[in-house]
Amino acid sequence: MPSLCWGLLRLGSVLGVSCLALSSLVQLTAAAKNFEDVRCKCICPPYKDNPGHIYNKNISQKDCDCLHVVDPMPVLGPDVEAYCLRCECKYEERSSVTIKVTIIIYLSILGLLLLYMVYLTLVEPILKRRLFGHSQLIQSEDDIGDHQPFANAHDVLARSRSRPNVLNKVEYAQQRWKLQVQEQRKSVFDRHVVLS
C-alpha cells in the first residue's frame, strides 16, 4: 500500500509539473507578439554615391518590402527602382519573453545544482564529522578509500532503517541514490568498464 501511494504521488507530481510546463509554454508562445519583437529588415548595398545601409521597421509581413521600409529614400525619381532591386528585405520575428524566461530558468537550475554540489562535496562531510564523531569517520574511510562524495552513505543507510517516517523516507531515498551514483562513478571513472 505505501508503495502504491508513493507511486501515485510521483505520478501526480510528474503530471502536475508537465502541465505547468506545457501551460507556460503555450502562454509564452501566445505572448510572443511583443511590439519590438517583429521587424522587417532591409539590407541595401552601395549604389553610385550612396553607401550601404540597413533599415529596420516594425511592419506587418505583407508590407515588408523596400518601398515601405526604406525611409528616407536616398535616391530620387527613376533611380528608386534600380536601388530597390538590389535591396533584400526579410521579415523576422522573435520572442523576447521566451528568451528571457529560458535563460533565467536555466541559470537558476544551474545555480541550484552548483549549490547542491558544493553542499554535498564540502559542507556535508564536515557536518557529519562534527555530529557523529571520529569513529564513524574511520569506518567510512576504510570502506571507500579516496575522497569521493557520498562516502558515508553506507552507515547512514544502516542507521536510518529503524525509524519509518516521511523525513526518513526522503533521507533513505537520498542515500540509495548516492550509492547508485557511487557505483556508476566506480564503473565509469575508476574501472573504465562502461563509457571508456
Place this chain on the structure above:
Amino acid sequence: MDFLDEPFPDVGTYEDFHTIDWLREKSRDTDRHRKITSKSKESIWEFIKSLLDAWSGWVVMLLIGLLAGTLAGVIDLAVDWMTDLKEGVCLSAFWYSHEQCCWTSNETTFEDRDKCPLWQKWSELLVNQSEGASAYIVNYLMYILWALLFAFLAVSLVRVFAPYACGSGIPEIKTILSGFIIRGYLGKWTLLIKTVTLVLVVSSGLSLGKEGPLVHVACCCGNFFSSLFSKYSKNEGKRREVLSAAAAAGVSVAFGAPIGGVLFSLEEVSYYFPLKTLWRSFFAALVAAFTLRSINPFGNSRLVLFYVEYHTPWYMAELFPFILLGVFGGLWGTLFTRCNIAWCRRRKTTRLGKYPVLEVIVVTAITAIIAYPNPYTRQSTSELISELFNDCGALESSQLCDYINDPNMTRPVDDIPDRPAGVGVYTAMWQLALALIFKIVITIFTFGMKIPSGLFIPSMAVGAMAGRMVGIGVEQLAYHHHDWIIFRNWCRPGADCVTPGLYAMVGAAACLGGVTRMTVSLVVIMFELTGGLEYIVPLMAAAVTSKWVADAFGKEGIYEAHIHLNGYPFLDVKDEFTHRTLATDVMRPRRGEPPLSVLTQDSMTVEDVETLIKETDYNGFPVVVSRDSERLIGFAQRRELILAIKNARQRQEGIVSNSIMYFTEEPPELPANSPHPLKLRRILNLSPFTVTDHTPMETVVDIFRKLGLRQCLVTRSGRLLGIITKKDVLRHMAQMANQDPESIMFN
C-alpha cells in the same frame, strides 16, 4: 548488498549489465494483450481500459515529442547566449546574445553589421578600450577564462551527479536497444545533468557537437514517459520500441529533419524495428520538430542554424571534385576512427584515465588558446558551418566573399559572373587551412572525454572547410582558364558556374559519412537541411564514395568501434559470418574443461543446488532427466533459482537443506520420513532453443541475431552436449576476425 533492503523483486526483472530475453518479453506482451482483449468484452469499463491501453502508445509518443522539442529549444537558446558570453555582454538585458542585443538597434551600419553600442566586449567593460593590443589581450584572457570555467563546471557536475552522462551516448543506446540492460543510463538525473552540461560544454568552445547527446536526452525522455505506463514499464521489449522512436525524435530536433531522424533510428540505432515503430517514430519526430519550431530559437522559424535555400544548378563535370571530396571524407573517417580509438584505449588502460577533470581542463585550455586567434575557430562551429554553406551574394560582408568587383559595372552586384578572388579570399583560404588542421587534430582528443560530446558537428565542419577550399579553388581555376576543355562547355566567360557553398555541403556530407558510415539517413538529413532536391546526386556521389573508401580500410564506423572498445555484447546485424565452423567448435565445455553443470529433474537436494550456484557463476543451468541419460528437459535461470529457493525457505513449511527439488508435475517417490519436497516447475523454461552439434555456425549466429537469444543448447541424438552463449558467439566472431576474443566482457 543486504543492508539495502530493497523490496522483493519479482521474477522477471533483469540484473544490471545482462541481456534481456526477447522471446519471453514478447510472449508476456502477447499474454497481457490477450488478457485485456478477453476482459474487454465483460463490461464498459473494461472496454474503455482496453482502448486506453491501445492508445497509450500514441500518448507516450506525443509526450516524448513535446519534452524533446522543449529541451532542444532550451538547449539552443542557452547555447546561443552562453557562447556569446565569452566575448561580451549585453548592457540593456544580460540574457540577450550578441545578435539579439543588436536586434532593435538603429546604429548598425552596412560595414559593421555586428556592432551596436548596447553590446560591449569584455575589453570595453574592463579596460575601456575596444581596439589595440591591450584590448586584444583582455578579450583573449576573458575568452580562455570563460571557456575553462564552463568546462570545469560541466565535468564537476558530471562527476558528482551523473557519471553516465558523459560521452556521446549513441554506442550505449545501440547496445541497450539490442537488449542490454544498463540501469541508470536513461534515468532522470542523467537527463537533467546531460541537458545542463551539454549547454556548458558546447558554449566552452570545445570541438564537439550536441547531436549525439540530444539522442541520449530524447531516449531518457522516452524511458521516463514509458515508466508511467505499465504496458511499457514492465516489459523491456516494448520499452525498446519506445526508445527507438525517442531516438528518432532526438535526431529530428537536432537537425530539423524528421524523416532523416526516423531513418537514422532505423539504420544506426535500432536493433529490431517493426513497421508499427516506423509510424510511431515519425509521429514523435514530427511532434518534436513542431514543438521546437514553436519555441523558435533562431528567430526565423528555421529549425537549424544552417538552413540554406539557394537553387543554383550544378554541372556533370563537377562530379569529379565531388568524388574527390568523398575520398577525402573516407580517408578522414578512417584516420579519425583509428586515432580516436587508440587514444581512448590509452585513456582506458594507462594512468591518463585517472585524471578526468584535469584532462578536460587541459584540452579546453589548449583549444581556447589556439582557437582564439583564428576567426574561423573563434566563432562557434555551427556558425562556421553556416557561413561556409552560404553563397556569396551582394549583401555578404564576410571575408570569404571579398571578390574583386569591376568598378564600372552597371548590373547589380549579385548578377555578376565569376570574379577573381580578392585579398580577403586568399587570407580566408590559409586561415581555413590552419583551422582545418587544428580541428582534425583536436577532435581526436576531445571525443570520448568525460563530458557529453557529439561528433556530427565537428565532422561536418571539417568537411565544410575542405569543401569550401576546393570550391573556391575550382571557381578560380574556371575564371582564370576558361579555355580549358573541361570548362569550355559549361563555364563560358561571363557565366556564374561554380558555387563554393555547394562544395562545402558535399564535403560535410562526405566527412560525416566517412566517420559514421551512414548511408540513406545521411543523404536525407542533408537534403532536409538544405531544402533542395537538386543536390541529391552530388550528395549521394560523395556519401557513396566516402563509404567505399572508408570500408576499404575497416568495416567499423566510430560507434561500432567504441562498442568493441567497451566490450559490450552487441551482435551486429550488419556483420556477415562466412566461416565454415560448426556448433561443436564453439560450444562449452570444450575438450579438457570440466563437464557441464546441470540440474537433474528430481534427484538433487536444495543444498546441492545452493552449492552449485555458489561455486559457479553461470547465468542458467540446463535441466536433464538424470545424470545417466542426460536427456534435456528445460532450462532454469540462475536469478530465478536463487529467488525461488529464498522465497521457499522463508514462506513454505518444511523446506530444509535436504529437501529434494523437483521439476516434474508430480513429486517423485520418496521414503516416508523425508522432508517436504520443493516444486520448481514454474521457473523452468520448457522450450529452450536447441541445435544439433553439426549445425553450421552461420545458422547459429543467424538464430541468435534474429531471435535475440542469450544461450542455445547443443544436443546430439537427444542427449545434451553443451551450451553456446551470446558471449561465446561474440568471442568466436572476434577470433575469426583476428581480434582479441578476451575483449568481450559482458554477457
